[in-house]
Amino acid sequence: xxxxxxxxxxxxxxxxxxxxxxxxxxxxxxxxxxxxxxxxxxxxxxxxxxxxxxxxxxxxxxxxxxxxxxxxxxxxxxxxxxxxxxxxxxxxxxxxxxxxxxxxxxxxxxxxxxxxxxxxxxxxxxxxxxxxxxxxxxxxxxxxxxxxxxxxxxxxxxxxxxxxxxxxxxxxxxxxxxxxxxxxxxxxxxxxxxxxxxxxxxxxxxxxxxxxxxxxxxxxxxxx
Numbered sequence: 458x459x460x461x462x463x464x465x466x467x468x469x470x471x472x473x474x475x476x477x478x479x480x481x482x483x484x485x486x487x488x489x490x491x492x493x494x495x496x497x498x499x500x501x502x503x504x505x506x507x508x509x510x511x512x513x514x515x516x517x518x519x520x521x522x523x524x525x526x527x528x529x530x531x532x533x534x535x536x537x538x539x540x541x542x543x544x545x546x547x548x549x550x551x552x553x554x555x556x557x558x559x560x561x562x563x564x565x566x567x568x569x570x571x572x573x574x575x576x577x578x579x580x581x582x583x584x585x586x587x588x589x590x591x592x593x594x595x596x597x598x599x600x601x602x603x604x605x606x607x608x609x610x611x612x613x614x615x616x617x618x619x620x621x622x623x624x625x626x627x628x629x630x631x632x633x634x635x636x637x638x639x640x641x642x643x644x645x646x647x648x649x650x651x652x653x654x655x656x657x658x659x660x661x662x663x664x665x666x667x668x669x670x671x672x673x674x675x676x677x678x679x680x681x
Contacts, residue, residue: 458661458671459512465674466494466601466618467520491598493568497614498605499653500622501644503632504663509622510605523597527564529606531579532556536586545639551646556580557612560604565615568602576602607644611651618674621657628664 496513500506507528514524533539534556542549563577574596579589596602610619624632630641647653654660661671 458669459509459516461671461673462496462513462618462620462659463516463520463522466496466517467522491572491574491596491600493572493574493596493599494601494617495565495568495615496601496603497609497616497619498603498622499607499609499619499657500605500661500663501607501624501629501633501640502637503629504622504624505666506605506607506622508666509620509661510603514601514603517601523600525576525578525594525596525600525602527576527578527602527604529555529560529604529609530583531581531589531591532560532563533581533583535581536583547639547643547646550640550643551608555606555608560612560614564602564604568596569615574600608647608651610653610656611647618659619657620659620661621653622661622663622669623654625662625664 498506498510498513507526510526510528514526517524532555534554539549539554540546541553559580563580567573567576575593576596577591577593579591581587582589604614604616609616610621626645629644630638633641658675659672661669663669
């Protein structure tokens, strides 16, 4: 699956490069010679989006592409803001846990057409609740940024390719640990309000992580 996604991204006849801007964002004019691509891999923590993100990164690197993997967890807001209304507030989890403004500023803005290509891979360590102080990464021409994590498809992030790793409600409940079960209503709302399966260019059905199935790339996705 990761290889199929890599093949799609790396193929100038089918990949997002052909238009210079992805279906989830827009770019005016010439995208310039850098040709950076942004891929989103969306899914609940129980879906373990890191597995597909790292697999895609490895497959692209074997094709000679430079890849930067950016976990959304590295852009969590400080605990004082996340837990302002309690540690298990569904509204806060949906709209206030992730620093989307920082993702726009540090990841998407620099990789827009005419951007600097200077990306910050993470900002905040949720374990220590401190800034990571990670150095900026200067992306070479043709690099791919893979952002992965939950709730990515409700913010109009300009992904050139968006993949949703879907768990059925039953599988999501089974694979979510006791300490995180309070988030299940948040993902039910995300499913109802955002409809990530329709918003994505490809859906991976991962109820059985040993045998994931996918829809393939949606026909005409890069032409929207």
